[in-house]
Amino acid sequence: MKAKQNYEKKNEAIRQAYLAAKKAAPKKFAARLNLSWSNWGFGMEPLEQSVKRLAANGVKFIELHGNRYGADLGYKTAEVKKILGDHGVAAAGICGMFSADNDMASNRAVVRQRAIDYIRRNVELGHELGVKYFLIVPGAVGRPAVIDAPELEFARSVETLRIVADVFKQAKIRGAIEPIRSAEVSIVHKFEEAVRYIEAVGARGVQHINGDVYHMLVEESHIAQAIVDHGPRLTNLHLADTNRCALGLGSLDVDTLIMALYLIGYNNEWCYATPEPLGPGGDPYPAMYGRTTPKILDKLVRQTATYWRAREDAVRELD
Numbered sequence: 001m002k003a004k005q006n007y008e009k010k011n012e013a014i015r016q017a018y019l020a021a022k023k024a025a026p027k028k029f030a031a032r033l034n035l036s037w038s039n040w041g042f043g044m045e046p047l048e049q050s051v052k053r054l055a056a057n058g059v060k061f062i063e064l065h066g067n068r069y070g071a072d073l074g075y076k077t078a079e080v081k082k083i084l085g086d087h088g089v090a091a092a093g094i095c096g097m098f099s100a101d102n103d104m105a106s107n108r109a110v111v112r113q114r115a116i117d118y119i120r121r122n123v124e125l126g127h128e129l130g131v132k133y134f135l136i137v138p139g140a141v142g143r144p145a146v147i148d149a150p151e152l153e154f155a156r157s158v159e160t161l162r163i164v165a166d167v168f169k170q171a172k173i174r175g176a177i178e179p180i181r182s183a184e185v186s187i188v189h190k191f192e193e194a195v196r197y198i199e200a201v202g203a204r205g206v207q208h209i210n211g212d213v214y215h216m217l218v219e220e221s222h223i224a225q226a227i228v229d230h231g232p233r234l235t236n237l238h239l240a241d242t243n244r245c246a247l248g249l250g251s252l253d254v255d256t257l258i259m260a261l262y263l264i265g266y267n268n269e270w271c272y273a274t275p276e277p278l279g280p281g282g283d284p285y286p287a288m289y290g291r292t293t294p295k296i297l298d299k300l301v302r303q304t305a306t307y308w309r310a311r312e313d314a315v316r317e318l319d
Helices: 006-024 047-056 077-087 109-129 150-164 166-171 191-201 213-219 223-229 254-263 285-289 294-316
Strands: 061-065 090-095 133-136 174-177 206-212 234-239 272-275
Touching: 006 223, 006 254, 047 061, 047 077, 047 294, 061 272, 077 090, 077 109, 090 109, 090 234, 090 272, 109 133, 109 150, 109 166, 133 206, 133 234, 150 191, 174 191, 174 234, 191 206, 206 213, 213 223, 213 234, 223 254, 254 294, 272 294
Parallel strands: 061 090, 090 133, 133 174, 174 206, 206 234, 234 272
Antiparallel strands: none
16 A cells, blocks of 8 residues: 555544544534635625625625725725625625735834724724624735844734724624735744734734635645644635635645534634635735626636535535
8 A cells, every 4th residue: 555645644634533523423513614705806896796696606604805994985884784685695704904005014103003093994894794703914915025024023013903902802803813825925924823923912802813725725734734723713714726716726625624624613603714716926915906707706606616515515425
């Protein structure tokens, strides 16, 4: 028999742990994983068109673009509630967008103040919509170069988030730190670094992690193992295949990923699997103001949702 490669050994260990846990407590595996979708990748498309697409493909949750960039910009709560209610879709979380304009790690105080104000505005939206989490990036996406020193950026970012961290507890929303690959940000690239950041902030409302399998592919030694190791912290997981396209179009081991999620009890009302297939590139943020043919987006959602459910069915049938 051929000797297994290291990743295969980890895959098999997770598979066996999944099967054993399922056999020991089958009721814990009865509920399915919550499939959501991050909508900022749809660009300037009207929200109602996006929500219709998700509903048509059986996606019951949406991660909303945190687009309250100013007092006169972004989603209006009443309008969003009506659109979601009309189509049977619920807001799962808010995707915080942190660029050079609102960089918590910046060495410019005015930029850090923008980050504080931005968080307050968008957490208010999340509270009004009853979302479960708010995604936080410690440094600017699209700025992989360090401003001065990593430890100084880390310290400034922590100090900035501490100032506003109480709003998460007050709003009953989980502040979730997202580790992002070093090709896109300057600090906090791995789950273990996110934990160190969370501990440094020391706020009750900021205790969770927003994972992203595309970033994990290059920063973690094994995606599913990282999920198992940090299970209680994970509240949302962005999904895309290895080419950052729709699930099923790359070589991501979706089955082992799903086993890991069930193994940590991820099939609960506070946790979501959220596709965010943005395509390859060093700075995906321009997509939020792009325009894509609706047929392309329809296919993207259909391909991903169909593939995810098929693989989840396959995993649930294992015994």
